[in-house]
Structure formats: structure tokens, C-alpha cells
Amino acid sequence: GNSVTQMEGPVTLSEEAFLTINCTYTATGYPSLFWYVQYPGEGLQLLLKATKADDKGSNKGFEATYRKETTSFHLEKGSVQVSDSAVYFCALRVLGGYNKLIFGAGTRLAVHP
Amino acid sequence: SAVISQKPSRDICQRGTSLTIQCQVDSQVTMMFWYRQQPGQSLTLIATANQGSEATYESGFVIDKFPISRPNLTFSTLTVSNMSPEDSSIYLCSVEAQTSGAYNEQFFGPGTRLTVL
Numbered sequence: 083g084n085s086v087t088q089m090e091g092p093v094t095l096s097e098e099a100f101l102t103i104n105c106t107y108t109a110t111g112y113p114s115l116f117w118y119v120q121y122p123g124e125g126l127q128l129l130l131k132a133t134k135a136d137d138k139g140s141n142k143g144f145e146a147t148y149r150k151e152t153t154s155f156h157l158e159k160g161s162v163q164v165s166d167s168a169v170y171f172c173a174l175r176v177l178g179g180y181n182k183l184i185f186g187a188g189t190r191l192a193v194h195p
Numbered sequence: 196s197a198v199i200s201q202k203p204s205r206d207i208c209q210r211g212t213s214l215t216i217q218c219q220v221d222s223q224v225t226m227m228f229w230y231r232q233q234p235g236q237s238l239t240l241i242a243t244a245n246q247g248s249e250a251t252y253e254s255g256f257v258i259d260k261f262p263i264s265r266p267n268l269t270f271s272t273l274t275v276s277n278m279s280p281e282d283s284s285i286y287l288c289s290v291e292a293q294t295s296g297a298y299n300e301q302f303f304g305p306g307t308r309l310t311v312l
Contacts, residue, residue: 126303185237
């Protein structure tokens with residue numbers, strides 16, 4: 083079946099530190115991959131996406147590369163800010179049927195000044 | 196894109212009662228989804244609701260417990276029936292809409308935080 087596994091949190095970093103949140107997936111077919119972010123008290127927002135192997139999604143200084151050989155889509159940012167504190171969800175979607183999203187467990191990031 | 200509103204934003208309910216959550220979208224969409232996010236957990240899809248047809252429920256969710264209406268292309272309701280404390284969650288409405296890049300993306304509402312006592 084289809085599933086997403088991401089590293090457990092919370093992840094606690096100091097401002098300007100490097101961030102990596104690991105995400106691996108299992109899927110039938112060729113999924114699209116996503117990172118969503120949930121800021122405190124807000125709904126989910128799409129952060130970035132990649133629709134095929136070797137694509138790199140990027141937004142707001144965050145990047146993730148679709149690695150088919152390792153079935154991974156790790157989220158990275160070179161220098162985090164306090165405002166990046168949120169919960170990050172990795173997700174996949176396999177086209178066909180109802181195109182539903184399958185989410186990982188979420189990783190809480192806390193950035194301290 | 197799509198802007199989604201949900202009502203109520205939060206509620207505290209008694210065991211055994213029912214709550215209906217409304218989801219309104221600012222544009223016509225074919226596919227709407229209802230998710231549950233239990234405390235500290237990820238999102239789990241409850242059902243997919245297309246206008247004019249019965250909702251399709253995921254494994255572990257049944258229509259008697261979570262009846263859904265989809266009367267038109269901009270509105271849906273989810274009812275949580277005969278509630279128990281285990282139903283305490285955030286319930287999120289989501290829609291699939293086309294972006295400026297002609298790509299279908301899922302947009303999420305702000306959620307309804309439900310506490311069952």
C-alpha cells in the first residue's frame with residue numbers, strides 16, 4: 083500500500099541552524115510528493131511539491147528533492163528562523179481514483195532565538 | 196486557488212450528541228474531502244464527497260457515524276454523530292482546485308476543533 087514515514091519530533095534548533103526533516107515513502111505507481119506546513123493556530127498550507135523523480139521543490143528557503151532511488155523527499159533549509167516554528171507534514175498522492183493525499187505523522191519544529 | 200471557511204471553528208459537546216460542521220468554498224469545486232486530525236497525530240482521510248453522489252468513506256469510517264452532505268459545488272457538511280470523547284479532534288475540510296499553473300492542488304480549511312466531554 084501507500085504510506086509516508088517521517089522523522090519523529092520535536093526538532094529543536096537555534097536560529098540560523100541547518101534543518102533536515104527526513105521523509106520516506108512507499109507507493110504503488112508514480113506519486114507526487116508534498117510538504118505541508120501548519121503554523122500554530124492555522125490550517126495546513128502547501129509549502130512545496132515535486133511531481134516526478136529528480137524534481138526539486140522549493141519555497142521560502144525550503145527545498146526538497148524527489149529521490150526515486152531512495153524513495154525519499156527530505157525537507158531542508160539552510161538557515162531557520164523563529165517564524166519557521168510549525169508542524170511539517172510530508173504527503174504523497176498517487177493519481178487515479180480520488181487523488182487523495184496520504185500524510186506522514188508530522189514533525190514539530192521549534193526554533194529558538 | 197480556493198479559500199475555505201468552516202463553521203464552527205471550535206465547539207465543546209456532550210457525549211451522545213451530534214455536531215454538524217459546515218464547509219464553504221469561494222469557488223465551484225468537484226472534489227471535497229473531510230479529514231480528521233486527532234491530538235498530536237497526522238491527518239486521516241474520512242471521506243471524499245463529490246457533488247451529486249454518495250460520499251466515499253475510507254476504511255474505519257462509516258456513514259452512520261459521519262454522514263456527509265454535498266448539496267452543491269461550493270458547500271458540504273460533515274456530521275459527527277453520537278459523539279464520544281474519542282471523537283475529540285480537529286476536523287478539516289479540503290478541496291481540490293486548479294492553480295494558476297493548471298495543476299490540481301489540495302487546499303485546506305482552518306479546521307474545526309471539537310472537544311467531547
